Amino acid sequence: MKRRALLQTSILLPLTLIASNPAFASAKRLRIGVTSGPHADILRAALPVAKKNGLDIKIVEFQDYVSPNEALAAGDLDANIFQTESYLGLMNKQRRYGLVPVGRTITLPLAFYSNRYKSFNQVPQGARVGIPNDPSSEGRALYALQDAGIIKLRPSAGREGSPLDVISNPKKLKFVELDPAQTARSLPDLDVSAVNGNYAFLAGIMGSGKAILYEKPASLYINHIVVREKDRNAAWVKPLVKSYQDASVRDYIRKTYHGGVVANF
Numbered sequence: 364m365k366r367r368a369l370l371q372t373s374i375l376l377p378l379t380l381i382a383s384n385p386a387f388a389s390a391k392r393l394r395i396g397v398t399s400g401p402h403a404d405i406l407r408a409a410l411p412v413a414k415k416n417g418l419d420i421k422i423v424e425f426q427d428y429v430s431p432n433e434a435l436a437a438g439d440l441d442a443n444i445f446q447t448e449s450y451l452g453l454m455n456k457q458r459r460y461g462l463v464p465v466g467r468t469i470t471l472p473l474a475f476y477s478n479r480y481k482s483f484n485q486v487p488q489g490a491r492v493g494i495p496n497d498p499s500s501e502g503r504a505l506y507a508l509q510d511a512g513i514i515k516l517r518p519s520a521g522r523e524g525s526p527l528d529v530i531s532n533p534k535k536l537k538f539v540e541l542d543p544a545q546t547a548r549s550l551p552d553l554d555v556s557a558v559n560g561n562y563a564f565l566a567g568i569m570g571s572g573k574a575i576l577y578e579k580p581a582s583l584y585i586n587h588i589v590v591r592e593k594d595r596n597a598a599w600v601k602p603l604v605k606s607y608q609d610a611s612v613r614d615y616i617r618k619t620y621h622g623g624v625v626a627n628f
Contacts, residue, residue, distance in 0.1 A: 390419035391599045396431035396443035399424045400561040401471060401624050402586070406444060406607070408615040413606035418599060426544060428497055435591065436460040442590045442603065444468055445561075449522065449583040450499035457498075463595050464587035466604035469616065470625040471560025471586065473503055475576040476568055478550045483513060483576050486555055492536045493556030494526075495543040501525055504557035507578035522583065560624065569623045585627045 397403045403424050413420050423440060425431045431443040432454055446454075448464055455462060480486050494504040502523040508514045515531035516524045526538040541549055546558045547566035555575065563569040578584070588604055590597070606612075608628040616626045 390414070390417055391602075392419045392421070393441040393599060393603065394421050394423055394439070395603075396423045396425055396434055396440045396445070398428070398431065398445040398561050399426060400565045401469065401620065402445045402561060404619070405469065405612060405616060405624075409607045409609065409612045412609045412611060413603065416602040416606050418602055418606060428543060432458075432460055432462060432589075435462060435589065438591075441594070441599075442588055444588050444607070445586065446589065447499065447584045447586055449503070450497070451587065451589060453499050453523070461592045462589050463592050464589050465595060465600050466588040466607065467627045468586045468588060468607060470580065470584055470627055471564075472580070472623075472625070473500070473507060473557060473559055473578045473584070474563065474574040475504075475507070475555050475557050476547070476550060476563070476573045477555045477575050478573065479554055480575060483511065483555075486534065486536075486575075489535050489537060490554035491539055493539045493541050493546050493549045493553045495546055495557060495559060496540040497543055498523060498525075500543055500557075500559055501540065503578065503584065505529065507557070507576065510579055511576055522581075564620075564623070570621065580625075 395406065397406055403422060406422055410420055428446065428450065431440070431445055434440045435443045451462060451464060454460055475483070494501055502520070505514065505516060505524045506522045509516050513534065514529050514536065517528040517530050520528035539553060543559050544562055546556045547562050547568060549556045558568070560569065588607060590600060594600065613626045613628070616624055
């Protein structure tokens with residue numbers, strides 16, 4: 364009897380440990396949308412931590428800023444990680460997505476790049492300047508130019524202006540509105556182009572010395588983990604945020620991007 368009881372105990376104890384350990388329990392499966400480049404790579408770095416926290420994450424990569432929100436709102440994703448609070452606010456307002464931020468991730472500074480000039484002082488009168496055409500990034504680029512004293516915007520424009528809001532333009536810059544994914548590719552054809560950080564990384568120009576103007580840091584441009592409103596308090600949200608904001612992920616960002624990507628957690 365003692366031998367049988369001991370055998371039963373030796374079987375039940377590992378089963379009890381497995382059941383009580385989220386790393387061994389049935390993992391919560393999540394589909395998370397990201398844009399290719401740093402957002403995708405950083406989430407991959409977080410996968411081992413997420414697994415220990417009971418999450419089984421499938422990464423879905425996108426090449427644009429519209430599709431990840433469309434997919435999340437439609438229920439094809441559980442979360443996405445690619446956008447600033449400024450962009451999210453505009454998209455919720457315009458398209459009524461009902462999406463909410465639940466955790467900070469990184470900042471990808473927007474910068475103006477040029478193949479022809481080493482500083483904005485060298486940029487001539489009438490130069491052609493590429494800017495992203497989505498409302499948030501376009502306003503962000505123009506605001507950076509205003510911050511640098513290069514143009515002046517209508518006061519009501521704030522950080523959401525367009526070229527129509529430019530009221531002072533001493534250099535007579537000609538703004539060329541482009542899909543954000545095309546701004547880096549436009550450099551051979553334009554004098555200057557404003558490029559979002561993820562596209563600068565993909566194009567291989569981040570840290571290349573071609574940046575001639577960086578935007579000033581602003582909390583509005585911190586990226587977030589985003590979910591549907593109904594999932595804000597779902598049981599898997601806190602483990603997801605905790606996994607992403609792990610110290611090992613912060614170290615990965617520091618060692619990989621050398622300041623080109625900033626961890627905001």
